[in-house]
Amino acid sequence: MTAEPDLTADLLVIGWGKAGKTLAGALARQGRRVVIVEQSSRMYGGTCINIGCVPSKSLIHRAETRDPHTGPDDAYREAVASTATLTGAMRRKNFEMLDTLDSVTVITGQATFTGPDTIEIRPAAISEGSPVSAEEEPPADALARLTVRAETIVINTGARPALPGIDGLHGPGRSRAVVTSTELLSRPGRPRHLVVLGGGYVGVEFAAMHAGYGTPVTLIARGPSILAREEPDAVAAAVEILTEAGVTIVTDAQVTSVQDEEPDGGAGSPDSGGGWANVSYERAGLIETVRADVVLAALGRQPDTAVLDLSAAGVETDARGAVVVDDRLRTSVPHVYAVGDVNGGPQFTYVSLDDHRIVLDQLTGTGARSTADRRAVPSTVFMTPPLARVGLTRAEAEAAGHRVRVATRRVADMATVPRAKIVGEPRGLMIAVVDAETDLILGVTMLAHDAHETINTVALAMRHGITARQLRDEIYTHPSMTESLNDLFANLA
Ligand SMILES: Cc1cc2nc3c(=O)[nH]c(=O)nc-3n(C[C@H](O)[C@H](O)[C@H](O)COP(=O)(O)OP(=O)(O)OC[C@H]3O[C@@H](n4cnc5c(N)ncnc54)[C@H](O)[C@@H]3O)c2cc1C
Numbered sequence: 001m002t003a004e005p006d007l008t009a010d011l012l013v014i015g016w017g018k019a020g021k022t023l024a025g026a027l028a029r030q031g032r033r034v035v036i037v038e039q040s041s042r043m044y045g046g047t048c049i050n051i052g053c054v055p056s057k058s059l060i061h062r063a064e065t066r067d068p069h070t071g072p073d074d075a076y077r078e079a080v081a082s083t084a085t086l087t088g089a090m091r092r093k094n095f096e097m098l099d100t101l102d103s104v105t106v107i108t109g110q111a112t113f114t115g116p117d118t119i120e121i122r123p124a125a126i127s128e129g130s131p132v133s134a135e136e137e138p139p140a141d142a143l144a145r146l147t148v149r150a151e152t153i154v155i156n157t158g159a160r161p162a163l164p165g166i167d168g169l170h171g172p173g174r175s176r177a178v179v180t181s182t183e184l185l186s187r188p189g190r191p192r193h194l195v196v197l198g199g200g201y202v203g204v205e206f207a208a209m210h211a212g213y214g215t216p217v218t219l220i221a222r223g224p225s226i227l228a229r230e231e232p233d234a235v236a237a238a239v240e241i242l243t244e245a246g247v248t249i250v251t252d253a254q255v256t257s258v259q260d261e262e263p264d265g266g267a268g269s270p271d272s273g274g275g276w277a278n279v280s281y282e283r284a285g286l287i288e289t290v291r292a293d294v295v296l297a298a299l300g301r302q303p304d305t306a307v308l309d310l311s312a313a314g315v316e317t318d319a320r321g322a323v324v325v326d327d328r329l330r331t332s333v334p335h336v337y338a339v340g341d342v343n344g345g346p347q348f349t350y351v352s353l354d355d356h357r358i359v360l361d362q363l364t365g366t367g368a369r370s371t372a373d374r375r376a377v378p379s380t381v382f383m384t385p386p387l388a389r390v391g392l393t394r395a396e397a398e399a400a401g402h403r404v405r406v407a408t409r410r411v412a413d414m415a416t417v418p419r420a421k422i423v424g425e426p427r428g429l430m431i432a433v434v435d436a437e438t439d440l441i442l443g444v445t446m447l448a449h450d451a452h453e454t455i456n457t458v459a460l461a462m463r464h465g466i467t468a469r470q471l472r473d474e475i476y477t478h479p480s481m482t483e484s485l486n487d488l489f490a491n492l493a
């Protein structure tokens with residue numbers, strides 16, 4: 001006979017991600033009994049507001065607008081402090097939004113499945129890459145366990161930084177200079193020389209951010225370019241901008257090791273890290289070394305399923321540890337769903353939010369909504385200026401069999417778009433790829449001031465079948481960056 005659980009619920013959400021918290025609030029407001037479990041009191045609200053989008057964009061914004069009379073160390077320290085105030089307020093608000101609802105029970109602890117509809121919650125164990133901090137390590141006598149049974153379970157545990165098998169990145173031999181984005185965001189000290197491993201979103205954003213505070217940065221990418229999936233011309237322009245800002249970009253380089261210079265710590269730099277390290281990489285058959293006091297591992301994020309013991313519930317995972325889901329986000333166990341980064345889909349907050357719409361529709365609607373409904377989902381790399389894209393690159397469109405018309409425009413040449421000059425950011429370029437037969441927009445890339453906003457107009461047009469000619473001839477406010485669509489779509493060749 002199975003023991004009675006301590007708590008029962010209609011909905012159990014594991015992890016305070018974007019999808020799960022939104023779903024928890026929506027169902028609780030309909031009177032359903034909801035339990036939400038979050039492993040860390042520092043993570044109410046999830047990755048985005050605590051250790052992801054919000055703090056990183058706050059530090060980038062503060063770098064862009066920093067007072068030139070404030071020294072870089074002070075500017076950085078103040079930016080980290082005001083960012084912590086901002087995220088602290090958001091975390092409290094997130095906690096209250098659920099905790100004040102009568103039918104929600106918030107539990108702080110780490111969830112592990114004990115069966116298909118039951119979990120056990122324990123004080124969180126600290127492990128490499130986990131956002132749980134040492135201050136939260138449970139005292140030995142605090143190992144009380146709580147059990148919960150629920151009709152519907154939603155796994156929303158997110159992802160954690162991947163630390164591949166490079167010497168010095170993890171385990172007992174981990175260099176003291178190595179940090180994840182989570183650790184770097186909370187350190188008040190500005191690095192003296194930052195080495196970034198990885199040329200994806202986190203790598204480029206953190207390189208741009210730290211260069212913005214005057215820190216010399218070296219970014220090491222294993223491929224022939226950074227941001228490998230973006231339009232090559234836009235990447236070339238981005239590389240030029242990053243290089244001018246003080247980022248040295250090394251491509252085609254395989255990092256072989258990160259080793260502390262002084263095994264016992266050395267002098268290091270004030271509160272930025274634990275001493276100097278040598279980062280070695282192989283490039284064109286030669287081993288080269290670069291010295292850094294902080295080494296950011298930005299090598300992707302892997303679904304966080306390790307402690308869930310999904311096998312106890314019969315929930316299947318793939319080779320990357322992602323929970324396998326269908327297009328309604330159902331796992332291999334019918335009443336268990338997986339939403340957000342943990343299901344192996346695109347790792348964006350707005351995709352997690354859309355995951356919530358699909359599950360909500362399963363639980364309270366018609367069940368028709370699915371991931372197949374997603375079209376023209378845009379994305380932005382928040383460098384300065386931002387690089388945003390929606391849809392296909394030219395190469396992808398041609399590979400998919402489209403005959404294309406393409407416009408490539410430098411922002412500086414767009415005489416009818418004075419906004420960029422007004423704000424003093426005339427750098428960048430825009431590329432539009434259009435189907436020559438239908439005039440439908442296949443993709444747009446914008447490296448430009450406010451590109452993260454303007455791209456949403458293009459995405460909306462693509463989703464609703466608005467053609468390139470229509471966007472070209474629309475009325476936009478002046479002076480705005482959206483006006484660039486008049487110019488861009490008038491230059492298709
Ligand atoms: C530095 C950085 C910058 C980013 N910037 C952007 C951006 O600008 N725009 C954007 O759209 N996306 C950005 N992202 C990605 C975005 O943050 C994620 O895609 C998004 O937060 C994923 O949310 P989620 O719903 O999967 O869950 P998360 O928000 O990751 O929440 C998962 C929660 O589960 C908890 N948890 C894990 N295991 C357990 C367990 N066993 N028991 C209980 N709780 C558990 C975790 O502590 C965490 O709070 C960024 C990511 C990073 C790292």
Ligand SMILES: NC(=O)c1ccc[n+]([C@@H]2O[C@H](COP(=O)([O-])OP(=O)(O)OC[C@H]3O[C@@H](n4cnc5c(N)ncnc54)[C@H](O)[C@@H]3O)[C@@H](O)[C@H]2O)c1
Binds near residue numbers: 200221
């Ligand atoms: N602005 C945003 O929307 C935003 C910002 C930050 C992060 N994110 C999300 O978070 C995710 C994770 O970001 P990320 O930058 O860590 O991952 P990423 O997948 O964007 O980039 C990882 C980089 O590391 C490289 N890499 C991976 N394994 C390697 C290895 N063994 N050796 C050398 N290089 C290796 C890859 O080639 C790639 O360049 C992103 O994919 C994105 O979805 C979004």
